[in-house]
Amino acid sequence: MKPRTTQWLNFVLCVIALLESLLTQCTADHCNWRGSGLSREAHSGTVQQVRLRCTEGSVEWMYPTQALRVILEPNLSSARHTTVCIKPFRSFSGANIYVERAGELDLLVNEQAGRRERVYCFRADSPQHAAVFLQASPQQDISRRTVGFQYELLSNHSWTPDFHRVAEIEAVCRPCNNTELLMAICSSDFVVRGSIRAVSHELDQQVSQVEVGGARLYRQKNTAFQQDQGSGRWGGRIRTPLRCQAKQGEGDFLFTGTEHFGEAWLGCAPRYKDFVSVYRAARETRANPCEFPLD
Numbered sequence: 001m002k003p004r005t006t007q008w009l010n011f012v013l014c015v016i017a018l019l020e021s022l023l024t025q026c027t028a029d030h031c032n033w034r035g036s037g038l039s040r041e042a043h044s045g046t047v048q049q050v051r052l053r054c055t056e057g058s059v060e061w062m063y064p065t066q067a068l069r070v071i072l073e074p075n076l077s078s079a080r081h082t083t084v085c086i087k088p089f090r091s092f093s094g095a096n097i098y099v100e101r102a103g104e105l106d107l108l109v110n111e112q113a114g115r116r117e118r119v120y121c122f123r124a125d126s127p128q129h130a131a132v133f134l135q136a137s138p139q140q141d142i143s144r145r146t147v148g149f150q151y152e153l154l155s156n157h158s159w160t161p162d163f164h165r166v167a168e169i170e171a172v173c174r175p176c177n178n179t180e181l182l183m184a185i186c187s188s189d190f191v192v193r194g195s196i197r198a199v200s201h202e203l204d205q206q207v208s209q210v211e212v213g214g215a216r217l218y219r220q221k222n223t224a225f226q227q228d229q230g231s232g233r234w235g236g237r238i239r240t241p242l243r244c245q246a247k248q249g250e251g252d253f254l255f256t257g258t259e260h261f262g263e264a265w266l267g268c269a270p271r272y273k274d275f276v277s278v279y280r281a282a283r284e285t286r287a288n289p290c291e292f293p294l295d
Contacts, residue, residue, distance in 0.1 A: 031057030037065035037136060047133075052151075060148035064094045064136035072130040074153060083154045084130045085121040087261045094145030100131040109149075111137055119261065124153070150261050173244040176268035178278050184268040185279075186290035188256035189221035192234060193272055196248045208246040210238045210266065212255060218293070224264035240266040 031054035047067045050059065055074045072084065086097065088109060098105035099122050108120050124130035134147055176184060185191055194215025201208050215234040217225055225236035238255055240246050246266070254275045257267035270278075282288040 030054055034060040036062045038063045055153040058150045062146050064145055064147045066136055068134040070132050082124040083121050084124050085119050085152045087119045087150045089148035091146050095134045095136045095147040098133040100133050101125055105133055181268050181270060181278055182282055182289055184256040185292050188267055189259040190264055191218040192225055192255050193252055195252055199246050199248050201242060206242045208240050208242050210246050212236055221259045222262050224259055238264045238266045
């Protein structure tokens with residue numbers, strides 16, 4: 001490489017580092033962090049540290065160099081067990097992710113596996129503290145490298161290294177009883193009324209997807225369901241373990257469940273007319289745990 005070309009490249013990298021440093025200050029908060037490996041001295045020998053205090057969020061490390069330590073410190077003092085789940089971005093490249101335990105590092109995600117859109121889970125040693133360590137891979141060109149992931153901390157679950165096992169623990173795979181149904185409309189991440197347009201199966205992931213359309217949205221945690229601008233109705237996909245044997249049915253259903261990494265997972269799903277009967281009977285005896293708008 002010619003000297004002038006090298007000087008120009010170094011200048012460009014310095015400008016990028018400055019811009020990324022400024023950008024990091026604008027995009028860092030208690031839940032999410034976005035920064036650059038170029039903001040540190042190349043031979044400083046120090047590990048960049050980030051502290052996040054939410055139960056879910058994201059980390060994006062551009063131009064990864066050396067190492068980054070991410071400390072998750074939400075207030076989970078009441079949790080009996082804490083499972084930490086990480087979903088690498090589709091563009092994940094340039095580093096390995098390790099779990100930090102008692103000063104030792106256990107490999108969780110390697111650079112190649114991180115591109116497969118899997119979710120990786122581990123048990124935190126402490127309900128108040130979990131740490132992951134990102135080690136940048138040696139490389140000549142870092143200009144197109146980005147290491148990023150979403151994270152979620154799940155409390156009150158039996159520990160499992162497999163995210164789909166977490167979903168199976170939450171899945172009912174049977175009709176909810178009246179008490180479960182009444183609690184579901186109060187505490188679920190999403191509540192939506194609609195019809196089943198189609199059901200598809202992913203055998204490799206052992207997951208079924210229920211496509212819901214013509215829906216009325218009562219509540220959602222994130223953006224799993226999108227509104228059609230023409231009709232004003234809502235639609236989206238709900239995932240459920242394959243073993244639940246989801247099938248297409250006629251009529252309106254009331255879908256409830258949890259959301260993980262922007263995906264909806266099915267909980268209770270009674271026919272809407274059956275739910276109305278249960279809710280009205282509970283309201284007459286003041287046994288309904290929360291108010292729900294009926295048509």
